[in-house]
Amino acid sequence: MIAEDLKDFKRFTPKTLPKEEPLVFGHRACQGCGEVLALRMVAKAIGSPMIAVSATGCMEIISSPYPQTAWAVPWIHVAFENSAAVASGIEVGLKTLMAKGRIPERKITVVTFAGDGGTADIGLQSLSGAMERGHDFVYVCLDNEAYMNTGIQRSSETPFGAMTTTSPAGKITAGQTTWKKNLPAIMAAHDIPYVATASPAYYLDLMNKAKKAALIQGPAYLHVYSPCPTGWRHGTDLAVEVSRLVVETNIFPLYEVIEGKYVVRKNTRLKPVEEYLKQQRRFSHLTPELIQIIQKRVDAEYEKLLKLEGAKEEKKEEPPTEEGA
Amino acid sequence: MPTRKGMEVSIAVSEAVKLANVDVISAYPITPQTHIVEHLSELVADGDLKAAFVPVESEHSALSAAIGAAAVGARAYTATSSQGLALMHELMFIASSIRMPLVMTVTNRAISAPINIWNDLSDIMPQRDCGWVQLFAINGQEAVDLTLHAFRIAEDPRVLLPVVVNLDGFILSHVIEPVEMPDQATVDRFLPVFKPVLRLDPDQPVSLGNFGSPDVFIEVKKQVEEALIGSEKVAAEVWKDFESLFGRTYKPVESYKTKGAETLLVTMGSITETAMTAVDAMREKGQKVGLIHIRLWRPFPFKEFFQAIRGAKVLAVVDRALVTGGVGGPVGLEIKSALFEKKERPYVAEFVAGLGGRDLTVEVFAEMASKAGRYAKAGKEMHYEMIGVREK
Numbered sequence: 063m064i065a066e067d068l069k070d071f072k073r074f075t076p077k078t079l080p081k082e083e084p085l086v087f088g089h090r091a092c093q094g095c096g097e098v099l100a101l102r103m104v105a106k107a108i109g110s111p112m113i114a115v116s117a118t119g120c121m122e123i124i125s126s127p128y129p130q131t132a133w134a135v136p137w138i139h140v141a142f143e144n145s146a147a148v149a150s151g152i153e154v155g156l157k158t159l160m161a162k163g164r165i166p167e168r169k170i171t172v173v174t175f176a177g178d179g180g181t182a183d184i185g186l187q188s189l190s191g192a193m194e195r196g197h198d199f200v201y202v203c204l205d206n207e208a209y210m211n212t213g214i215q216r217s218s219e220t221p222f223g224a225m226t227t228t229s230p231a232g233k234i235t236a237g238q239t240t241w242k243k244n245l246p247a248i249m250a251a252h253d254i255p256y257v258a259t260a261s262p263a264y265y266l267d268l269m270n271k272a273k274k275a276a277l278i279q280g281p282a283y284l285h286v287y288s289p290c291p292t293g294w295r296h297g298t299d300l301a302v303e304v305s306r307l308v309v310e311t312n313i314f315p316l317y318e319v320i321e322g323k324y325v326v327r328k329n330t331r332l333k334p335v336e337e338y339l340k341q342q343r344r345f346s347h348l349t350p351e352l353i354q355i356i357q358k359r360v361d362a363e364y365e366k367l368l369k370l371e372g373a374k375e376e377k378k379e380e381p382p383t384e385e386g387a
Numbered sequence: 388m389p390t391r392k393g394m395e396v397s398i399a400v401s402e403a404v405k406l407a408n409v410d411v412i413s414a415y416p417i418t419p420q421t422h423i424v425e426h427l428s429e430l431v432a433d434g435d436l437k438a439a440f441v442p443v444e445s446e447h448s449a450l451s452a453a454i455g456a457a458a459v460g461a462r463a464y465t466a467t468s469s470q471g472l473a474l475m476h477e478l479m480f481i482a483s484s485i486r487m488p489l490v491m492t493v494t495n496r497a498i499s500a501p502i503n504i505w506n507d508l509s510d511i512m513p514q515r516d517c518g519w520v521q522l523f524a525i526n527g528q529e530a531v532d533l534t535l536h537a538f539r540i541a542e543d544p545r546v547l548l549p550v551v552v553n554l555d556g557f558i559l560s561h562v563i564e565p566v567e568m569p570d571q572a573t574v575d576r577f578l579p580v581f582k583p584v585l586r587l588d589p590d591q592p593v594s595l596g597n598f599g600s601p602d603v604f605i606e607v608k609k610q611v612e613e614a615l616i617g618s619e620k621v622a623a624e625v626w627k628d629f630e631s632l633f634g635r636t637y638k639p640v641e642s643y644k645t646k647g648a649e650t651l652l653v654t655m656g657s658i659t660e661t662a663m664t665a666v667d668a669m670r671e672k673g674q675k676v677g678l679i680h681i682r683l684w685r686p687f688p689f690k691e692f693f694q695a696i697r698g699a700k701v702l703a704v705v706d707r708a709l710v711t712g713g714v715g716g717p718v719g720l721e722i723k724s725a726l727f728e729k730k731e732r733p734y735v736a737e738f739v740a741g742l743g744g745r746d747l748t749v750e751v752f753a754e755m756a757s758k759a760g761r762y763a764k765a766g767k768e769m770h771y772e773m774i775g776v777r778e779k
Contacts, residue, residue: 111589113459128597128607136587138458139596140451140481147448151413151455151463152587154439158410159461162437164580170589188451191444 064255064321067278074107074269082109089132090124094298096289096305097121097204100262101175104202104286107269108171108276110135113152117145117176117185120211121204143184146192146201149174153197171276172199178219179209182245193252193281200275200282203245206290214293218243221313222359223352224344226293231347241359249283250319256282257319262289263305267316267327287314295343307338312364317371324371335360391565396527396554397422399566400466400492403534405436406574407490409464410581411456413441413449417471418504419556420494424466446471450478450491457487458595460586462538464489468556469496469510476514482549483518484611485596488541488581489549492534495656495707496556497743505744506556508656512708512717518611520550520618521685525659527564529682530554532635535569535578539625544584546618548611553684557744559657569633577632616686639688640695641680644670648677650701650760651733655681655718658705658747665752676756681718689725701734703759705752706771707741715739715771734763740774751775 072078084105091098101121105114114137116122122139125132140148153172159165176185181203189201208226209215216229220238225231229238249257256278260268268286275282287308289301296304308314309327313335316327335357339345348356394402401423404412412431414424430436439456443449449465456463467475472493482489497503498510511521520540524530530552537550554560569577585593599607619639626637644666645651654662659680669676679695681688696702706716714720719737726732736759741747751774762769 113587113589115455123598126594126597128599128603131594131597133594134592136589136592137594138455138485138587139598140454140485141477144447144451144478147443147451148455148458150441150443150448151411151452151457151461152459153455154413154441154452155411155456155459155461155463158437158439158456159459162410165460165588187444188448191448194444195441 084135092292094291096301100286100288104272107272112171115145115149115174117180118142119177144188145174145176147188149199150192150197174201178205179217182218182243202284204288206288210290210293246285254281259285261287261305263302311335311338326371389567391567393563394566397560399531401426403531407538410461411439411463413452415446415449417468419560420466420468446474450475453489454487457489458587460583462581466492468494472510479517486547490537491551493553494556494560503743507742508707522552523655524554527566543621555657619686639683640691642695643678645677649675651699652678653704662752665749699733701759701763703755704737706739736762737771
């Protein structure tokens with residue numbers, strides 16, 4: 063099925079990047095924001111005709127101060143926890159109006175953008191519902207690992223050890239005490255056709271995944287790592303570097319789950335997690351012991367991921383992995 | 388010629404939704420709304436209604452999906468009740484403020500706790516200030532007709548607001564009543580295909596639901612308020628049009644045996660017909676009692692209301708919800724404040740009754756009417772009285 067959907071899929075190269083900018087300049091994101099960078103790339107990769115849905119959050123606020131808008135494509139924001147449900151209504155609305163001949167028949171990609179809080183916490187129910195129902199849309203989680211819009215409070219996507227305003231580095235506990243919720247796995251468990259993780263440092267990989275997600279019939283989920291210099295306390299010139307290190311340390315591996323089959327982008331430049339952690343002041347309180355605990359967890363999780371890939375690979379040949387930047 | 392036939396009111400409402408040719412129905416089951424959405428899903432499954440039925444995972448998503456569908460220009464419908472409506476609360480404001488002309492049926496049911504599936508108006512009354520047009524049906528025929536009116540009012544370019552049609556859970560939704568189903572051809576004349584003023588269209592991109600700073604927020608709210616108040620005029624036009632096509636008359640406030648009446652019962656919803664029976668009995672005994680019922684609750688039809696109560700000395704207001712820690716119920720509150728600036732005003736006796744499905748019989752209405760008369764005569768200062776409460 064996916065093979066059919068992707069038969070005309072052509073990978074982007076640096077020379078074939080689309081000129082269209084669904085999200086234009088002039089928005090009010092913080093200096094060095096990695097999230098708006100990721101958002102722009104996804105929007106660019108998918109392009110018109112599209113209808114964008116935003117959950118409440120940084121990207122919604124910075125792009126839509128009435129009477130201005132940074133959206134050059136039709137865009138709607140309704141609330142925080144319901145962006146997948148709004149997208150459901152848009153998708154069935156378009157389908158029905160096309161079937162009744164009230165609007166011209168054509169492919170309009172419905173894309174939802176939400177943060178990690180809007181996806182993994184308050185929006186998980188509506189997301190799960192929309193995925194289970196099989197709506198043809200792309201859901202993009204722009205994961206900056208905390209509630210940044212409200213002032214850096216922890217979410218279930220905040221990594222272990224990270225300091226936020228509600229998981230402070232205290233005398234008894236040292237930042238976030240829980241491990242990051244594995245949203246891509248939860249999405250894969252919905253048996254949707256396409257799940258992928260991506261990072262803006264690997265911009266071609268990210269844009270190719272976004273394009274695939276749009277072409278594939280049925281629900282697609284993209285989990286996009288989105289550095290937040292303001293919340294993570296790192297230099298405003300470091301978003302891309304941090305986005306690369308998180309992949310090179312195996313903390314945020316890049317992979318796809320295509321019709322249940324895991325395809326992992328192999329890490330050829332493995333680095334210790336400390337390289338990543340030391341750039342961000344949200345981790346500055348971590349002791350060598352805690353860093354060791356994180357290293358062990360990251361190693362184990364990566365092993366698990368490779369096993370998932372292996373388990374599925376026994377029967378077939380290894381498909382080509384995504385080319386990065 | 389259309390004929391009247393016995394139908395369960397829920398089924399009749401879903402048939403009206405079918406006649407309205409909706410494009411998208413999104414719904415989550417809750418008693419006593421279920422028969423409406425079950426029947427709609429059957430109509431869709433059989434191809435009798437060309438629409439999408441989205442069986443969402445919560446009422447929050449039901450309204451969210453309806454908003455999404457309306458945003459692309461689809462005629463969208465949902466239905467709920469009680470806790471489901473409470474779960475939608477956040478979105479009620481948003482639907483009106485981003486001007487989504489969708490229609491929702493609420494089969495009125497008490498809000499928990501104690502958990503209770505029976506009828507009162509404590510689910511819809513907390514939604515009073517959400518910017519929706521709100522209509523109340525007193526019987527099955529009205530439930531059908533008002534459903535059709537609702538789409539016309541909502542979609543009028545001067546309104547562009549969501550509309551809720553209230554019908555009492557069980558005591559109206561589940562009874563079999565004689566209903567005249569309008570014919571499709573005439574409905575199509577009355578309610579043509581929805582032509583949205585604005586929609587999410589890749590060829591003409593718009594942003595909906597933007598962030599509003601203090602510089603613009605109040606202006607948006609004022610526009611919604613003006614549209615809501617203006618919807619009364621539109622409703623009047625819609626009802627005039629409906630009358631000419633179908634022969635049934637609708638007004639924002641209806642009067643029953645008010646001529647020469649000193650005391651007027653004031654009701655909303657299906658208890659009205661029981662109250663009418665009580666008025667008949669009291670009139671037979673020579674008591675000067677009449678009734679008005681409020682069909683259009685939001686916007687509140689002040690002019691029509693004052694006209695309807697003209698000459699009455701006493702109002703016995705029947706509220707089926709409580710404004711806790713206040714002066715009684717929402718209808719009483721509305722009426723008292725409306726009358727405040729009038730030099731001559733009737734005595735208002737405010738009763739809170741029928742909560743959680745407690746039966747409101749003919750005798751109870753007679754009791755309220757006669758109590759109201761007595762209290763007025765004695766000049767009793769009353770906030771409100773709860774009717775039928777066991778003290779032991």
